[in-house]
Structures are given as C-alpha cells and as structure tokens.
Amino acid sequence: MMKNIGVIIELDKGRVKETNFGMITLARAKDTQLFAFVMDADAKSVKEVLESFGITKIVEVWLAPDQLNNPVTRAKAMINAIKEFNISMVFGLSTAMGKDLLPRIAAHLFAPLVMDCFYVDLEQKIAKTYQYSGKTIATIQLTGEVLVFGIRPNAIEPVKAQEKAQMLKFDSSHIVATGFRVIKSGGIDKTTRINLAEADVIIAGGRGMKNSENFNILFQCAKKINAAVGASRVAVDAGWVPYSMQVGQTGEKVSPKVYIACGISGSIQHFAGMKTSGMIIAINTDENAAILSNCDYYVKADALEIIPTLTKILDNG
Amino acid sequence: MQIYICVKHVPDSAAHITILDKNRIDESISFLLNPYDEHAVTEAAKIKNNTPDSEVIAVCLGKNDAEKTIRSALAMGADRGILITCDKNYDSMVTALALKAAIEQDGTPGLIFTGKESIDAEGMQTMFRIGAVFDFPVATNVVKLDIEVDKAVVDCELSGGITNTYEMSLPCVLGAGKGLNTPRYPTFPDVVKSKKKPVQKIVFTDLNIKDSPAGMRIVELEPLHQARQPKEIKGDAGFVAKEIIRILKQEAKVL
Structure with missing residues (x-):
C-alpha cells in the first residue's frame, strides 16, 4: 500500500x-x-x-x-x-x-x-x-x-x-474546543524583530553589553545583516532585555547559520542553546572567556567598538 | 483543591555527561529538580496560600534516588510526595499513564502542573499527554496564571515574547514557563521541615500500566563532539569589521 x-x-x-x-x-x-x-x-x-x-x-x-x-x-x-x-x-x-x-x-x-x-x-x-x-x-x-x-x-x-x-x-468549521477559550491572541513584545528560532543570523549580547541602551547597537546592526537579536542570561537577569530574547538552557534553543556572540563568556548553559549554530563568531575583551576556545572566529576586542564600525561600513554600502 | 505537580529528577545542567553502552548516561552524577518544575512548585504553593483547604502533592516517576527531587519540591512548598519507583527510564507516553494512575489512586486533581520541558530529554510533550489521558485542557509555557472559581485564566508565551491569553475549565494541566514567577528557594528551616513531610512510594509495576505497541525508545546516545577550530581575527576595529563582513558574505553566505 x-x-x-x-x-x-x-x-x-x-x-x-x-x-x-x-x-x-x-x-x-x-x-x-x-x-x-x-x-x-x-x-x-x-x-x-x-x-x-x-x-x-x-x-x-x-x-x-x-x-x-x-x-x-x-x-x-x-x-x-x-x-x-x-x-x-x-x-x-x-x-x-x-x-x-x-x-x-x-x-x-x-x-x-x-x-x-x-x-x-x-x-x-x-x-x-x-x-x-x-x-x-x-x-x-x-x-x-x-x-x-x-x-x-x-x-x-x-x-x-x-x-x-x-x-x-x-x-473543519464544525469543530469546537471544549473547556478552552482564547481571550486574547498575540500581545507582541516589540523588542524582538525577527523570530530567534528561525533566524539565519543571530547577534547576541551578554555581560559585555554593559546596559540596556547598548543593545540598540545590536539592533541597528541586526537590521543591516537581517539578523535576530539574542541575549545571554546575564543580560536578561540584569533587566537589560526581556526574557524572550534569552538564548540558552532555559531560553530559546537556536541553530542559525551564524551566531555572533558579543561580550558573552559562553557558559555551558549558554552553549546548550546555541552550540548547533553553523558558525560562531565571538567578540570578547576577556581572553579567558570560554567561548573563545569553542567558536569558529574570535576577536579579542570590545563589541561596543566593533559592531558600530561594522554597521557603519554596511551603511556606506 | 488538590494540586498535583509532576516533577522530574534530571542531571544538573552543569554536570559532565558520560555515555555508557552507547544508549544511556552514567547516572552517578548530580541530579536535581528540573528547573522548570521549580516554577510549577512555587506557583502551586502560592495558590495554596490563597485557597483554603488546598493541598500540594509532588508526584514523580523515577528511580529511588528521585526522592531527593521530591524532597526539594517539599522544601519549596509542596505538602507531600508520591514517588513511583522504577528501574528504567520510560518514554513520555508511559510516564503520563503512570502519573495518571498514581494521581487517581491518591485523590482528585483540581490542577496539574508540570514544567514546560525537562532539561534532559527535552521532549516538550508530557503535559499534553497527561491532559490527553485525563481528558483535561492543557496549556504550556504558562507565564501568568489566575485561578477563578471554576476556571483558570493563563498567559502563554510563544517565542519572540508573544503571549496569548486562554481561559480553561478546571481541572486543567499547565506547563510552567520561566516567566511564571521567581522560584522561592528554601530556607534552612524549610529543608528541615521537608524531611518530616510524607513521601509515599508506589512500585511502577503495581500500577499495571498496559504495554503499548506505540512508543519511543532511545537506541543510541552519542556525545555531541564539536570540532570547532577557533581562528583569531586581529587588527583595528575597521579591519576586524571588514573581515567579519567578508566572512558573512563569502563563507557563511548570509549577506
């Protein structure tokens, strides 16, 4: 058959x-x-x-x-x-x-x-x-x-x-749901522009982002490279970005083609959410950060300096 | 109201996983209460405080060692525990049937909680299977909950921070998400008290769960080896940025 x-x-x-x-x-x-x-x-x-x-x-x-x-x-x-x-x-x-x-x-x-x-x-x-x-x-x-x-x-x-x-x-228009009613559908958190789980490219920030405002640097870059913006647990727990942006063990599990980690040390729990990424690019000032030994490319520098430069180059075509 | 929390004894996420016989892990590592279940316990304890004559019961299917996880739930606010002891790991289909049998033997559920997923098997389905075997409505990744007289109003988070609000009849099954609350970690007196709380043990085989032809079985487990060879990009910000753009364009082909 x-x-x-x-x-x-x-x-x-x-x-x-x-x-x-x-x-x-x-x-x-x-x-x-x-x-x-x-x-x-x-x-x-x-x-x-x-x-x-x-x-x-x-x-x-x-x-x-x-x-x-x-x-x-x-x-x-x-x-x-x-x-x-x-x-x-x-x-x-x-x-x-x-x-x-x-x-x-x-x-x-x-x-x-x-x-x-x-x-x-x-x-x-x-x-x-x-x-x-x-x-x-x-x-x-x-x-x-x-x-x-x-x-x-x-x-x-x-x-x-x-x-x-x-x-x-x-x-299927005759189907009814018993005991289950929708009151409100789709309150959208405006901060995440592209769905993390489905993004081809993710740019994520951690402790090295230092504050909430600096995440705008990632959003600006994300717009240019068509990426979603993610965050480590540290950045979420600090209240810089909402939980919906968290990548890791207790956040979203992602496998984009490219994962750009900005100021993220790369804990086991963070890797649990992104280790299946196609390529990992890490930008970190701390040369002892775990992520530098488990990525494809790394830069020992401040993401707050590298990312705006990258955005500017793309801006200028 | 009787509130049942289905908890799971899982390896600590920081533990090193060693694979034995190519299909199971070495279980002589640190195990703990599944992190999402902590939110379930915390929420159940909160409801109990606001609802007279209510009781919170933690139920677990696991090996003898899983009593520790039940004790953790007791320290966080559950009143008593039920451990269904078994000597092997069952899939979520059998697990749901066993939990149902144990809960029905024990009382009348007004609410059933699980975590939204376990951090070991990550199957994301046990709450739906429990709902199906009881014929109760189910919602998962619950981040807000209001219990009214005969219904629950829940906010469930989809990815990207989108939430839907549902109204469900009681009893219902809820998969607790991280946003639901901040787990209340036990104080020393809580831990002492938890040791005196009763934990009933039921042997899995005594529940007479029928064998089913349908199921899921792990046939092989292998470590995920990552052979990433980190290459450093050196230079000033301008050079590094250009190099990253080149990599995105030429190697990853995403630009």
Whole structure:
C-alpha cells in the first residue's frame, strides 16, 4: 500500500515560511503521497511553491478565523485530517506554533513524537535529536501506527523537486474546543524583530553589553545583516532585555547559520542553546572567556567598538 | 483543591555527561529538580496560600534516588510526595499513564502542573499527554496564571515574547514557563521541615500500566563532539569589521 506522509505548513502573512522547505525535503520518500496541510491561507496561493518542493496533495484545512486562533481547534482539525487522509507520518516545525500543536496531536492519537529533530530516517522510523542540553545526540526509534516529528528550523538544507499537486479541501468549521477559550491572541513584545528560532543570523549580547541602551547597537546592526537579536542570561537577569530574547538552557534553543556572540563568556548553559549554530563568531575583551576556545572566529576586542564600525561600513554600502 | 505537580529528577545542567553502552548516561552524577518544575512548585504553593483547604502533592516517576527531587519540591512548598519507583527510564507516553494512575489512586486533581520541558530529554510533550489521558485542557509555557472559581485564566508565551491569553475549565494541566514567577528557594528551616513531610512510594509495576505497541525508545546516545577550530581575527576595529563582513558574505553566505 502506498504510504501517505503529511507536512503541516507554517505560514507568515500568507507566505510559506522558508523553514518549511527543509522539512518538506526531509519528508519526501519513494512511492509515497506527500500531503501538505495548509490552515492559514488560501491553498491556491501557495500551490506553486509547494509543488516545487515535491508536494503531491495540498489540503486546505478550513477553519473560521476564531478557530484558527485556538490551538485546540487547530489540533483537532489536524487530528481529523490525519485520520481522513490515512497519514502515517506527520511532520511539523519545532517552532512556537509547532511546540503547541504537535504534542496536542501526538497526545490525542497516542502517537510517538520526537521534537527538535535534525534528521529522520523514514524507512527505519528513527529520528535524531539533541538531549541533555545539547551535550548528546539521541537516536530514537518510534513505533506506532502514526508517527509525529517536530523538525528543528534551519536544520535541513532544502532541495527542490518539481511535482504536480492535487488540490483538496477539508472543512473543519464544525469543530469546537471544549473547556478552552482564547481571550486574547498575540500581545507582541516589540523588542524582538525577527523570530530567534528561525533566524539565519543571530547577534547576541551578554555581560559585555554593559546596559540596556547598548543593545540598540545590536539592533541597528541586526537590521543591516537581517539578523535576530539574542541575549545571554546575564543580560536578561540584569533587566537589560526581556526574557524572550534569552538564548540558552532555559531560553530559546537556536541553530542559525551564524551566531555572533558579543561580550558573552559562553557558559555551558549558554552553549546548550546555541552550540548547533553553523558558525560562531565571538567578540570578547576577556581572553579567558570560554567561548573563545569553542567558536569558529574570535576577536579579542570590545563589541561596543566593533559592531558600530561594522554597521557603519554596511551603511556606506 | 488538590494540586498535583509532576516533577522530574534530571542531571544538573552543569554536570559532565558520560555515555555508557552507547544508549544511556552514567547516572552517578548530580541530579536535581528540573528547573522548570521549580516554577510549577512555587506557583502551586502560592495558590495554596490563597485557597483554603488546598493541598500540594509532588508526584514523580523515577528511580529511588528521585526522592531527593521530591524532597526539594517539599522544601519549596509542596505538602507531600508520591514517588513511583522504577528501574528504567520510560518514554513520555508511559510516564503520563503512570502519573495518571498514581494521581487517581491518591485523590482528585483540581490542577496539574508540570514544567514546560525537562532539561534532559527535552521532549516538550508530557503535559499534553497527561491532559490527553485525563481528558483535561492543557496549556504550556504558562507565564501568568489566575485561578477563578471554576476556571483558570493563563498567559502563554510563544517565542519572540508573544503571549496569548486562554481561559480553561478546571481541572486543567499547565506547563510552567520561566516567566511564571521567581522560584522561592528554601530556607534552612524549610529543608528541615521537608524531611518530616510524607513521601509515599508506589512500585511502577503495581500500577499495571498496559504495554503499548506505540512508543519511543532511545537506541543510541552519542556525545555531541564539536570540532570547532577557533581562528583569531586581529587588527583595528575597521579591519576586524571588514573581515567579519567578508566572512558573512563569502563563507557563511548570509549577506
């Protein structure tokens, strides 16, 4: 029997987020139908781009706006769709949305789930993820009728594969969430401009930033290099920036292509949140800072001097 | 109201992890109460103080040594503990079933807390599995909580500092996030008192959890070796900045 694999597409203002393409690449397999589930947009508008990555069926899961806001109705709609289309493997992103949606789906289906995977073998049904604060790689065997995988954003290089997709609709507007109501959706903290978990480049500040105002230096640079701004626990605990910017063991876990650490010493707990970055560039005045011996490039200098210079050079084209 | 906190005994994040038999860690290192669970305990103790006739019970599935973690929760404000003893590590699907069985044997939950994730397995799903087996609503990464007569109003933080506010019927399951409170660390008298608080032990196999064909099993564990070869960029600020731009453009290809 032909297997059906499903990917849950994440959109941003009606566009398919870049991070989906690596996930779709990972979910492709021989002799399978690859379903894309789209909840937040008119599926026709994303048809072409999804086809270019090998999607063969696009399912528009239809929910009313207030249902779309509710994580319980979203999960229920996906659970019904997984059953309806006989999906045996479900892929989603380990983003803020995925961290809520995927465990709801897996829990209700009594299906195994591995979050934050950076590798999946569809034949063997194994997934690789990090455990123990990023100190180990765990290979996990999943068993069950339906398997769920949360894929770490940016972990997989996208590869195109052109297909023609059939368009399907799945009306879920009858679904209700019992005992769970949304009162307010999306109070946004204005200080973080680009989502940390999905950023290609992160520029982060620590003790060496000295105060809250100096973080503006990082924001200005971030705008130029299209980066998100992060922080170490020291900077958050000092009250210079909000907790939502914290990278590390008890903050956001990130794997950008480049992580620029400004005045961050590089504790074990900080590394737990960023050690899987593609490249680490450290700027620190303290030549004994741990980060200098566990990075790709380092500068023994004051980030408060280097970063404004860098921004100025980019400003001047 | 009975408030149950599901706690986990996890390796200290600063401990060196040694892998044995390629699929487990050497557990002769320092273990402690999962950091996110501290927020759960602190919040439960706060609710207890504002709610007459309430009781806070810390429940843990773990090996005998996990009693230490229950004692930590007791020192931070829980009234008593239940340790489900086992001799191996179970996945979150079995864990949820075991916690449910132990809680149901013990009382009637009005609220169930967990931490938003454990810092060892980082599976981020146990609270949802507990909710599913009880059929209670679930919210995770809770950073603000108000308990009203028959409902909970919670703020949950998504990444990037975005919060949503939900109203949930009681009983419900809540995954405590870091922003929920500042953990109240025990004083010496708290620690002394905690030693006298009761901890009931239940043997896992006595709960008769049925074997399920569905599950997750660690088949291999390997250390994450990082072979980064640090190269120094030397020069004045102008030179260094230009060199970083070159690296971003030519090597990382992000500019």
